Amino acid sequence: MRKIKLKIPATVANLVCGFDILGMAIHEPYDEMEFKLLETPEIIIRHKDSFGLPEKPTENVAGVVLLKIQEYLNLKKGFEVIINKKIKPGSGLGSSAASAAGAAIGANELLGNIFTKEELVYFAMFGEELASGVKHADNIAPCIFGGITLVKSSNLIDIIPLNSPDLLVTAVHPQVEVKTSDARQILKKNILLKDAIEQWGNIAGLVAGIQNNDFGLIGRSLNDVIVEPIRSILIPRFNDIKENSLELGALGGGISGSGPSIFMISEKEEIAQKIADMMKSVYNEIDIESFVYVSKINPSGIKIIEN
């Protein structure tokens, strides 16, 4: 019986000014998933980690994706999946997307690569729907395509893989809870046209900078005048972390997903590491436990590490 093992990266959605459209894969943290194809139509999910996530397939993010694939293909076979989750649920680093995208890629690999990447996104979005109530591809797309991705539309699955600039990402996950629903509700339904224009100037600059590997332009464009000023109040010491990071030489950064994780992009390993140390000590000062990750932008997304 064929077995495979996947390494599934964390992802950063809502890339500063690219709220709801731009996401990015990183290397650290990452989940591992082991897959076995079963001759019976069972779906068996087991967790090696201790997050206490449900293992019943209809209640598990990976489970519902596998059930959808089974249903779509009218498949008489099943899957056994062992998940070793290291991307903490609720971190804002694409934990549910990792399980959902991993399930889609794992099943596809065992079935002989029968689906396109867009189809894998389609299936994986059922996992996101279970996790958050919304079928969105912001984290799934970079997880599957790698690098930085533009999700022009989740409805029509119009995903544009952008470039993957050779840059470092420092992410900190402070152990506080930010509910996605709160993060959504706090946003204003109406915004000023002049702010929107500033935002889309930054988005245009960011995409051009990403495509041209123009790091200066990326830095000048990593500026969110609409969402960050509101959502950042939910994250302790956000402004300090951001200001300190810029002083240490970060190109820019912001809230990862809907938080509470914060990420910062920089050109050099040395700067990325200094930012990591600073983040850790800022949260130590106020007795909030935190996890800090430093890695490059991940150009390839999910990797099959045992085949």
Next chain:
Amino acid sequence: MRKIKLKIPATVANLVCGFDILGMAIHEPYDEMEFKLLETPEIIIRHKDSFGLPEKPTENVAGVVLLKIQEYLNLKKGFEVIINKKIKPGSGLGSSAASAAGAAIGANELLGNIFTKEELVYFAMFGEELASGVKHADNIAPCIFGGITLVKSSNLIDIIPLNSPDLLVTAVHPQVEVKTSDARQILKKNILLKDAIEQWGNIAGLVAGIQNNDFGLIGRSLNDVIVEPIRSILIPRFNDIKENSLELGALGGGISGSGPSIFMISEKEEIAQKIADMMKSVYNEIDIESFVYVSKINPSGIKIIEN
């Protein structure tokens, strides 16, 4: 005495979803300007055309740009400029920007190329200020840099020249008046966040499409959900022109600047020409005179044609 002659292209600002940030140079129509350096500090402006534009330097778009350059350099020399304007004032095709940018480039050439392109934009914006009350670089930037340009900020003159895809532009100028002030006033100050997100997804797609020469992506991204639905009501038969163009095979298009000109982008000369014929006949039907132009996107902007 050295004389030069410039060919200065029309420009399309507010490139569909890229309201206030993206502009594009085309080949047709274009202005001509002849420059002579004078040993006395006079500024002499003359028009070969019959638009009746003021020739007094302080009241002329080119004149104020030359006066600014003179003042900046404390220059004891002057300029004689003969303008043959073919880009009709009030067309929405960058007529004032052509005079302003032409003046800056012409003076710079006669003075031995002492300014950067950004500095030329800086001087040319004084001409736009005279014409419209606002120092903006939306048309000046593509006129000076060529191709498609992103103006991330007019205040700091942050201009990013994008690619110049090998595409055709059909533009129609119906002989109706749309005052820039009306076109501005009609816009709402507040917009829905969800519309803004759709718009910036399109902008991101458009910039990625332009940079990658992905014409399909350009077509899917040429969609403005914020400004066009409001401003288009000021332009007779806008919706017919747009729908017909898309049926004929246009990638997309919209209002040029603040109108009344409409432009459509297509991949093939044959389609661009069919769109031109259609535009002409739509306005003929309702007895509105119109001028139609077909040309490629202009990769180089202003050209010195006699030196």
